[in-house]
Amino acid sequence: MDKEVAIKIGGEAGFGIKVSGLILGKTLFNAGFKVFGYSEYPSLIRGGHNTYQLNTAKNDVFSVTKKIDILVALNQESLELHGQELNNGGVVIHDGLDIKDIKDIKDIKDININLMDLAEKAGGALTRNIVALGAVMNILGMDLQLFNQELEREFGDKGVKVVAMDKKAARLGYDYLKKFKIGAYLKKEAGSKAGDYIMTANEATAQGMIQAGCKLYAAYPMTPATSIMHVLSAKQCDHHLVVHQTEDEISAIGTAIGAAAVGVRAATGTSGGGFALMVETLGLAAITETPLVIIESQRTAPATGLPTWTEQGDLQFMIRASPGEFPRFVIAPGDALEAFYMIQEAFNLAEKFQLPVIFLLDKLLSESDFVLENIEQHKVKIKREGFINDNELERMRDYKRYELTKNGISKRALPGQLAGVHVINSDEHDEYGYSTEASDMRTKMMDKRFKKLEQMMAEAPEPQLYGPRNADLTVVAWGSVKGAVIDALREIGDKYSVNFLHLTYIWPFPAKRVKKVLESAKNVLLVENNKTGQLADLIRQETGFELKNRFLKYDGRPFFREEVIKEIKKYI
Amino acid sequence: MAVVSAAKFNTSISPTWCPGCGNYGIWAALKQALFELNLEPHQVLISYDIGCCGNGANFTRTYAFHSLHGRAIPPAVGAKLGNKNLVVIAVIGDGGAYGEGIQHLIHSARYNVDITVLVHNNQRFSLTTGQATATTPSKTVTPTTPFGEIKKPINPLLLSLDSGASFVARGFANDGQHLAELIKAAVKHQGFSHVDILQPCVSFNKENTNEWYRSVIYKLDSHKYKADNLLRAKEKAEEFEQNGKLPIGILYQQERETYESQIPQLAGEPLCRQSLEGIDCLAKL
Numbered sequence: 061m062d063k064e065v066a067i068k069i070g071g072e073a074g075f076g077i078k079v080s081g082l083i084l085g086k087t088l089f090n091a092g093f094k095v096f097g098y099s100e101y102p103s104l105i106r107g108g109h110n111t112y113q114l115n116t117a118k119n120d121v122f123s124v125t126k127k128i129d130i131l132v133a134l135n136q137e138s139l140e141l142h143g144q145e146l147n148n149g150g151v152v153i154h155d156g157l158d159i160k161d162i163k164d165i166k167d168i169k170d171i172n173i174n175l176m177d178l179a180e181k182a183g184g185a186l187t188r189n190i191v192a193l194g195a196v197m198n199i200l201g202m203d204l205q206l207f208n209q210e211l212e213r214e215f216g217d218k219g220v221k222v223v224a225m226d227k228k229a230a231r232l233g234y235d236y237l238k239k240f241k242i243g244a245y246l247k248k249e250a251g252s253k254a255g256d257y258i259m260t261a262n263e264a265t266a267q268g269m270i271q272a273g274c275k276l277y278a279a280y281p282m283t284p285a286t287s288i289m290h291v292l293s294a295k296q297c298d299h300h301l302v303v304h305q306t307e308d309e310i311s312a313i314g315t316a317i318g319a320a321a322v323g324v325r326a327a328t329g330t331s332g333g334g335f336a337l338m339v340e341t342l343g344l345a346a347i348t349e350t351p352l353v354i355i356e357s358q359r360t361a362p363a364t365g366l367p368t369w370t371e372q373g374d375l376q377f378m379i380r381a382s383p384g385e386f387p388r389f390v391i392a393p394g395d396a397l398e399a400f401y402m403i404q405e406a407f408n409l410a411e412k413f414q415l416p417v418i419f420l421l422d423k424l425l426s427e428s429d430f431v432l433e434n435i436e437q438h439k440v441k442i443k444r445e446g447f448i449n450d451n452e453l454e455r456m457r458d459y460k461r462y463e464l465t466k467n468g469i470s471k472r473a474l475p476g477q478l479a480g481v482h483v484i485n486s487d488e489h490d491e492y493g494y495s496t497e498a499s500d501m502r503t504k505m506m507d508k509r510f511k512k513l514e515q516m517m518a519e520a521p522e523p524q525l526y527g528p529r530n531a532d533l534t535v536v537a538w539g540s541v542k543g544a545v546i547d548a549l550r551e552i553g554d555k556y557s558v559n560f561l562h563l564t565y566i567w568p569f570p571a572k573r574v575k576k577v578l579e580s581a582k583n584v585l586l587v588e589n590n591k592t593g594q595l596a597d598l599i600r601q602e603t604g605f606e607l608k609n610r611f612l613k614y615d616g617r618p619f620f621r622e623e624v625i626k627e628i629k630k631y632i
Numbered sequence: 633m634a635v636v637s638a639a640k641f642n643t644s645i646s647p648t649w650c651p652g653c654g655n656y657g658i659w660a661a662l663k664q665a666l667f668e669l670n671l672e673p674h675q676v677l678i679s680y681d682i683g684c685c686g687n688g689a690n691f692t693r694t695y696a697f698h699s700l701h702g703r704a705i706p707p708a709v710g711a712k713l714g715n716k717n718l719v720v721i722a723v724i725g726d727g728g729a730y731g732e733g734i735q736h737l738i739h740s741a742r743y744n745v746d747i748t749v750l751v752h753n754n755q756r757f758s759l760t761t762g763q764a765t766a767t768t769p770s771k772t773v774t775p776t777t778p779f780g781e782i783k784k785p786i787n788p789l790l791l792s793l794d795s796g797a798s799f800v801a802r803g804f805a806n807d808g809q810h811l812a813e814l815i816k817a818a819v820k821h822q823g824f825s826h827v828d829i830l831q832p833c834v835s836f837n838k839e840n841t842n843e844w845y846r847s848v849i850y851k852l853d854s855h856k857y858k859a860d861n862l863l864r865a866k867e868k869a870e871e872f873e874q875n876g877k878l879p880i881g882i883l884y885q886q887e888r889e890t891y892e893s894q895i896p897q898l899a900g901e902p903l904c905r906q907s908l909e910g911i912d913c914l915a916k917l
Contacts, residue, residue: 307739315707322711494643
């Protein structure tokens, strides 16, 4: 069967919902299917409602659908909140719950399993979700071999007994389904290709940071950026990388900038609230011309907002944050693979242009599981630029850290180098780095920093146009909305003439390219995960184009594919 | 010709501090200490706060990172983690060390990173014309406390002792030789060193003058006072509140593993010299 299948597992926090979902996702991935895993959870350790939704298909899948095919309801709330999401002919697996609310869904298949009974038979109540997953594996038409492998990988460190118990639980759930006659959804067991991985964008970002030679990551935990710190912490000893947990975000960026100032590739990461605390130091990186990568994974804001939900509300903030004016990069990847490559570029760009690079993610990217296909580990080469060796320094005799150059970039001597002693100065400064308030030098230094812009624009990759060059409708979006739009376009097929302009390197703004695409566009639809359409406003500011058709969502949820399709169809 | 005195730590720029400012004494003591430690300007990174003491970035010839108000410690920590071969010092005023950025003092003391924090404590925000800071005595009249300061001042030495600092000392700006010895000991100490330096502000602090300090200060006698006991150190730190006397010298020194020494990734070459060749991030996935 070629059809995509959407499976949702719902239950109370603490039931192991996310782990279960990921085990299933990895099993399907290893069987050769593409998967996209999306989790919803409240900001609680226990209690509250958790879900993990897995969309899986033979072809690419990068987004979540509103409608689902299989619902594993581990509590009544899951049924009440998500029962109506079931497609006609959908399957509900539950443990003696009242399903009257969803009886009206056509051809609903009601699988009432005594999960707890079987879990206890397997050896422990904790295996209840594994029993349910065993049943799902049967419904999918797969055997348990790959699933068991995943159990070993996931629970191996808990000992043989635990793995054996989980395997037994899966088998009991799987066999129980034999008495129900349900057509299998998926059959293929081709196996995944070497070089393919399943990762969140946070995991991909962390791997990319290691690959880029990042040697210091200073951060303070904040959802949804924290898992970057987890991954790096676990791998730090293998790569001479120091993960330093600071007392707050101000210290995090300050520590990173200190390491960067002595020549280390350094970064910090947080969410919008933490970034707000970092803003003054962002300006310090700018005026001292210190290369720095700052990762910001957006969540639903302002203030505490919806801490575990998604939004694209920080774009304009990233572009404008800080008193004063200076050039910076703002890079917003659209999926985990882009995150892996672009974070490496971010380090190269920061070092080449000696300025802050903001790497903008969001909860949807940071915590969803993506398939990364044909990952090219050495695609982005490390380019170390802007340094000066000891001999050259000594020959110079009159080293100027902030030398006024044609392109605004001056060579960096690093603390420790004999002939390069200078002030890395937060005050406006002269070419040597000494503080000055002279009007001509102030103007010259501002101009120096802004001279970099031209080359920055030339080096940043342009936004990509997906689909035909000429179309009846052009969808415009940035960052994480990519998945929903790409999948929507694939689903509606060639009979609709739609293309898609996706922005990733957003600042400096690629005005030329955007203008060109919009000039030839017949009709434009902006899709953005925020209240006001910040990209649309930016486009107006930078190109003069007014995007009137704005499809905006700001309820903490990502765009579901169906709503994007419905919206697109309104315009064609 | 090579300069063979503390003058090698001078830049071409002359200090802009007020005549009689305590900063001159601290500046001279710092340069003398670096000289006596046989350090060269390029081996030292000083992270400066902003304010009067921060302006020292322009007058003192070492690598300097002139940071933000209250934020001199985090870049100092980052620089030390990035290049452990550097001697890293943070120069901060009482406003930045005990007010705006107080958390950085507490936490870097707690994890015992090997940096030296020199606090120019003149009990005022002087560059901004003399407002009260966290160390301004109660009842003091300043532009922001026209009816006298209501708040109780912080005791910075008690604070760092309680935070786990492994070297805590108090010096006096106008006793240069004594202060230079303290700074030398602080820099030599492996771990977090905090030196609170009492400093007259001739423009905005008319109470705590040079003469006043000289009437209340006494030097700890190293034969009589042993700096190895935390409780005794705390008593000494609180002496002013008890009997109006200000002991100067090393109040506390403890041998303790530094933060860096417990990070295995820092065992070999400094981070800034690690090769970026042949990285294989996916190897162990």
